Amino acid sequence: MATVKLQHLRKTYDRGKTWAVNDVSLEIANGEFMALLGPSGCGKSSTMRMIAGLEELTAGEIYFDERFMNRVPPRGRNVAMVFETYALYPTLNVYENLAFPLRSMGTPEAEIQKRIHDIVAILQAEDLLELKPANLSSGQSQLVGLGRALMRQPNVFIMDEPISHLDTRLRSRMRSYIKRLHIDLKYTMLYVTHDQEEAMALADRIAIMDVGNVVQIGTPQEIFHNPVNMYVAGFVGEPPMNFLECAAEHQNGSYHLTYKGSPVPLPTVAAALAQKQALPRDVVVAIRPFYIDAAHERSESHSLPAQVFVVEPMGDSTVISVNAAETRMQIVAPPEMRVKDGDHVWLALEPSRILLFDKQTGIRL
Amino acid sequence: MQTSKITVGMVLRHALMLLVLMIFLFPIYWMLVTSFKPAQEVLTRPPTFVFEPTFDNYRYAFEQADFTLFIRNTVVIAGLSTLLVISFGSLASYSFARYNPGDGHILFFILTTRMMPGIAVVMPFFLIFRDLGKTTFGQLFALGLDQIGALVVAYTVFNLPFAIWLMYSFFQDIPTELEHSARLDGYNRLQVFLRVVLPLAAPGIAVTAIFSLMFAWNEFLFGYILTRDAARTITVGVSGFQTQQGILWGPLAAAAVVCILPMLGVALVLQRYMVRGLTFGAVRG
Incomplete structure (x- = not known):
């Protein structure tokens, strides 16, 4: 050897x-x-x-x-x-x-x-x-x-x-x-x-x-x-990572991420970058399907609207494909989750699991 | 009703097949029959179908016309040239299949050498061998006129392009992973060729060898021009029965039977492989 x-x-x-x-x-x-x-x-x-x-x-x-x-x-x-x-x-x-x-x-x-x-x-x-x-x-x-x-x-x-x-x-x-x-x-x-x-x-x-x-x-x-x-x-990862092209706006001394006007939580990792005001305007938010929660009602955390495209029950989990505006996303939900095609849902992205990429270069921020 | 209709159709079809077969096989049948006829019955009119068979014609062919020598010559020439064709051809076609030297141009050039008729090159061949035979090198390898070496070389040169093309497609079909694997297993290129590639190409090489043998066995023109007595081949020997006294039909038929028998046997035994080899080459080449 x-x-x-x-x-x-x-x-x-x-x-x-x-x-x-x-x-x-x-x-x-x-x-x-x-x-x-x-x-x-x-x-x-x-x-x-x-x-x-x-x-x-x-x-x-x-x-x-x-x-x-x-x-x-x-x-x-x-x-x-x-x-x-x-x-x-x-x-x-x-x-x-x-x-x-x-x-x-x-x-x-x-x-x-x-x-x-x-x-x-x-x-x-x-x-x-x-x-x-x-x-x-x-x-x-x-x-x-x-x-x-x-x-x-x-x-x-x-x-x-x-x-x-x-x-x-x-x-x-x-x-x-x-x-x-x-x-x-x-x-x-x-x-x-x-x-x-x-x-x-x-x-x-x-x-x-x-x-x-x-x-x-x-x-x-x-x-x-x-x-x-x-x-x-x-x-890497199955189902694959979800990507959302977001806009980062500097307002009242802090950054806000929005996707087509809907607020997206600022990831924990980006807080330091935001402090230095080093975020580009166009960013891509990436999150794995396991770290998205879907709910039927809008709430403080569930702020991103989407429509269910298909539901794939896998037994131990349910893979839900949704359309959030023009972006297709996949969510791995617990098997108890009751949704069907065409339902309107609200998504919550877990801030600690969000990764940020520069849209121009594709490089991690 | 229906069953009888089918039977009529079947009978008709078989009758037709029989008729076609008879037309095709009749010359061979007539040659066979003639070879056993006594001399006075060969050209009778109307032809006789019933006669007392005799071996005189065969005796004449072997004793008067020295057919034993012709057969021996042909076996040696066909065997040696096939050996050379396979040795050079397999190495060449393997190279073409794996390394593609000349981007296909050389391969095509090799095939074009097969496009001219034999008669076009037989005179140059005659002159080359006439002069070669006078050199020490030519004498050493019997490359002069009416010598076996000359025909071996001539048949090899003429057969090689076809053999390369036929074997090329066989070699191309052998997966390269096997060779990669053998090279990693500790073998050099020549060992890989001999131990892995050749056994896999064996059916293709066998088919090529048979075609090469058949060509050499059946060849007439080169044998006729380049030999006189000592190196005379079997096909030329058959034609030798056209004498100034007339055509000796009986011995000619006997010689012809002897001439076609070995190749007929080979063809019958190996027809399955040969058809496969031909279509194989046709599809790929």
Whole structure:
């Protein structure tokens, strides 16, 4: 296992005409579980392939511990990888697939056999050994893919969307499985995904990417509660963050936020900024669906009018979509909440949970 | 009523199929029959359908006309050229499928070499091999006129473009993730090609090899121009029965039967794969 250090990675195609990775610097500590999160096309796969050595760097440096890796071919990097499409060798049975990485090192057959038996015992896949990949279900295939990556002690363990092709139930089972694997083995892991829920659930730290750059690196808690900009705020969390474009007005020595004439509470975090009179005129109020309360009657706190669009009862909670003027918002309400489509409701935003962003730059205030 | 109507339709349809089949298969049937006829019955009018079969024609072909040599030549030439075609072709088409050198222009250029007719290049080939045969290099590899090496080279050159195009589509179908995985598993590029890519491309390579074999086996023009006796191929041998004394129909038919049998066998056994290989190439290429 090793520390992985990326310094100003850059990857361009077509002689610099298009770029996949603009400037990525990242350090993954020894034994850390790092998730690389972003939508498709954000450069996370290219970053991962550069770490694995499958793609050449246009610029930048890669270090495993203190070793400079740029010129080392994939086979010299000792990177284990689990692929989105499993990438099992179709002509070989499961046993031979598992043995494949050890065969290249000339490991004695007895040792290979022992290692395979250890791995299948961990994966509980003993009865798959004789099967060809074509006869495996998708869940079994990925189990074997995982097993093959576990056959040796890698510097880095990379997982590229390993469970995105599995069905929902299997996905959540594999997710906890992977997390437990990391707890037991303490490998340095890089988990590439577009699914924020997976990243949140699994990783020690998350690196969020957008158009070729790392936007924020932090623990799931930091990312969730302290997003650096609107992109991160909108990407993480389900149902997603609500955004309201508000006007900040300076009146009688204090700030007032209004949305289409309705008052919006000034967030606690912005009080200090307001003191310094440093708020821009156009701000975006962001609040997660859990921190909005809806009531049928207007009151001091419930001051924002809205109309119910749809109601989705989830059992343990009810997701209510409302239209507040032109903005669609989602609220997670307790299951007892009785509303129906078309109802007029009044919303209360919890001031301590409101985040403020500059509308022009998208940056957190 | 209805059942009898269907039966009439079925009978008609089968009768029609039989008729078409007979039209198509008649030449082959007649060749087969002729090869067993005694010499005096070959050209009788009206033709005889009932006669006493004889092996004289086969005996003549193998003993007088040295067909054993022609078959041996053809096997060696077809086998060697197919081996070369597959060796060079698989490496080339793999490169095109993975690295696309020349942005498709080189690949297209390779195909264009197949667009000219054989007769257009047979004279240059003749001159090249005539001169090559006089050099030490040419003598070492038997590249002169009426030598086996010359035909091996000629067939390889002529077959390679088609083989590259056919195998190109097979290689393109192999997911790159498998190669990535193997490279991370500790193998270099050549090992990845040999251990992961080739086994997966095996059906495509087999189809290509069969087409290459068939071409070399059935080829006539190059064999006719570039050989005289020692390197004579089987198709040229068949044509050799047109002598100044007339056409020896019986031995010619016997030789023709020997000529088509191996490829007919291959085609029958492997027709499923060959059709797949052809449509595969057609759709992708």
